[in-house]
Amino acid sequence: xxxxxxxxxxxxxxxxxxxxxxxxxxxxxxxxxxxxxxxxxxxxxxxxxxxxxxxxxxxxxxxxxxxxxxxxxxxxxxxxxxxxxxxxxxxxxxxxxxxxxxxxxxxxxxxxxxxxxxxxxxxxxxxxxxxxxxxxxxxxxxxxxxxxxxxxxxxxxxxxxxxxxxxxxxxxxxxxxxxxxxxxxxxxxxxxxxxxxxxxxxxxxxxxxxxxxxxxxxxxxxxxxxxxxxxxxxxxxxxxxxxxxxxxxxxxxxxxxxxxxxxxxxxxxxxxxxxxxxxxxxxxxxxxxxxxxxxxxxxxxxxxxxxxxxxxxxxxxxxxxxxxxxxxxxxxxxxxxxxxxxxxxxxxxxxxxx
Amino acid sequence: xxxxxxxxxxxxxxxxxxxxxxxxxxxxxxxxxxxxxxxxxxxxxxxxxxxxxxxxxxxxxxxxxxxxxxxxxxxxxxxxxxxxxxxxxxxxxxxxxxxxxxxxxxxxxxxxxxxxxxxxxxxxxxxxxxxxxxxxxxxxxxxxxxxxxxxxxxxxxxxxxxxxxxxxxxxxxxx
Ligand SMILES: [Zn+2]
Ligand SMILES: [Zn+2]
Numbered sequence: 001x002x003x004x005x006x007x008x009x010x011x012x013x014x015x016x017x018x019x020x021x022x023x024x025x026x027x028x029x030x031x032x033x034x035x036x037x038x039x040x041x042x043x044x045x046x047x048x049x050x051x052x053x054x055x056x057x058x059x060x061x062x063x064x065x066x067x068x069x070x071x072x073x074x075x076x077x078x079x080x081x082x083x084x085x086x087x088x089x090x091x092x093x094x095x096x097x098x099x100x101x102x103x104x105x106x107x108x109x110x111x112x113x114x115x116x117x118x119x120x121x122x123x124x125x126x127x128x129x130x131x132x133x134x135x136x137x138x139x140x141x142x143x144x145x146x147x148x149x150x151x152x153x154x155x156x157x158x159x160x161x162x163x164x165x166x167x168x169x170x171x172x173x174x175x176x177x178x179x180x181x182x183x184x185x186x187x188x189x190x191x192x193x194x195x196x197x198x199x200x201x202x203x204x205x206x207x208x209x210x211x212x213x214x215x216x217x218x219x220x221x222x223x224x225x226x227x228x229x230x231x232x233x234x235x236x237x238x239x240x241x242x243x244x245x246x247x248x249x250x251x252x253x254x255x256x257x258x259x260x261x262x263x264x265x266x267x268x269x270x271x272x273x274x275x276x277x278x279x280x281x282x283x284x285x286x287x288x289x290x291x292x293x294x295x296x297x298x299x300x301x302x303x304x305x306x307x308x309x310x311x312x313x314x315x316x317x318x319x320x321x322x323x324x325x326x327x328x329x330x331x332x333x334x335x336x337x338x339x340x341x342x343x344x345x346x347x348x349x350x351x352x353x354x
Numbered sequence: 355x356x357x358x359x360x361x362x363x364x365x366x367x368x369x370x371x372x373x374x375x376x377x378x379x380x381x382x383x384x385x386x387x388x389x390x391x392x393x394x395x396x397x398x399x400x401x402x403x404x405x406x407x408x409x410x411x412x413x414x415x416x417x418x419x420x421x422x423x424x425x426x427x428x429x430x431x432x433x434x435x436x437x438x439x440x441x442x443x444x445x446x447x448x449x450x451x452x453x454x455x456x457x458x459x460x461x462x463x464x465x466x467x468x469x470x471x472x473x474x475x476x477x478x479x480x481x482x483x484x485x486x487x488x489x490x491x492x493x494x495x496x497x498x499x500x501x502x503x504x505x506x507x508x509x510x511x512x513x514x515x516x517x518x519x520x521x522x523x524x525x526x527x528x529x
Binding site: 035037038039040041043044123145148149152153156157158159160161162163164165166168169170171173174175177229230231232233234235238 | 443
């Protein structure tokens, strides 16, 4: 039963750090919105109608031909999971936080490697998502396109010749596509160039958002860059535009790191090894502090200032140190302080041999 | 060299900044360097997208009636959602809301996307005419290229294909 495996195992394919540019581009995600023709959008459906949609999606994803093309997809009701387990799916980036609200009428479809997931009855009837390691937007779109073609054989989509795929929110209409790349930008952060870079992004139809941020602060120097416009551009145009800009940012980050290596190596080295020392020895760690330290450690690994710590481990730890997963592993509710102690212990154990 | 910031202590910290690919250097003393410690990038708090859209739609639909009740206004023929509710939620009710509220939705789309015409993927089965139209568009581009490189044999072939597709489109959809 893949869903149990998904919530018990903190690992997901996108964390493998084996994609192109994965030293800076942690992961790439493409998500498309689709709705069934003739049925009101999810926010207008009562529970019985919402179940009809889930049923239609279940039939479509269990189609044998689709399985041959795109791999076995399994639909599960969100109500089959505990609140902690639902949160783990969010922390693993497989579903959005919105899918958890009113979970009684919602479902998730997963491929067993978690590369493909489909949210059912979120803002739209379907949100098909593909998540890959590194900078691989084209590959992600190809996979989605296949799954989408397969689903369309069984389901009638709400589509208009003029406006494309029709969505509940007019910001998604057209391609229904949101493509995004998660970037780790500690170098630009250190030399305080981030604001400039990210402001520039807004001027070319993209948005930048801090990841895991509690409102305003970006945690762990992680930023998500995504397209804003979905109408009037083809999927390929959206992706090549986003990819080009992301490559720009990556090369700026690389140039900054080179300059730091040349001119300020002792300063960076000090930060990296302090982070390493704290992670290896601390007995109380908040998730904010841990994320900051992971970021510094990751920078150290990528700048070859320290070795022996796989990037894959850091990707996984980002999920494992979140409250939901800690509670799942501990098997009991914990106060914030208890979690901080438990988190530090978990990290110390991982770093014992490193 | 003295610190560029205080001009009093010797500069021992040399910071490199890269702006648009150009490197610029700042020389500071230890004290000043610590004072301008790198800070995280602060984001403008995110506006709640739906409220924001609702505001835009409100402008598009009604203008001054900001306190319009959820149940007022025209209702979509298909899903029955009233204008008032769309304004409040920033969400349309169903696919048919798009043509039904067209005169209000199109200006909004132009403002959000700078366009009111989809040029991307067309679903294979339900796409029908749209799919044909897209294919014809692609062939016409090929035709233009063929003519410009004076490949008239290719051009004639393409012209035949285009005629074929246009014919089936006029006959009602399927190839
Ligand atoms: Zn000074
Ligand atoms: Zn409607």
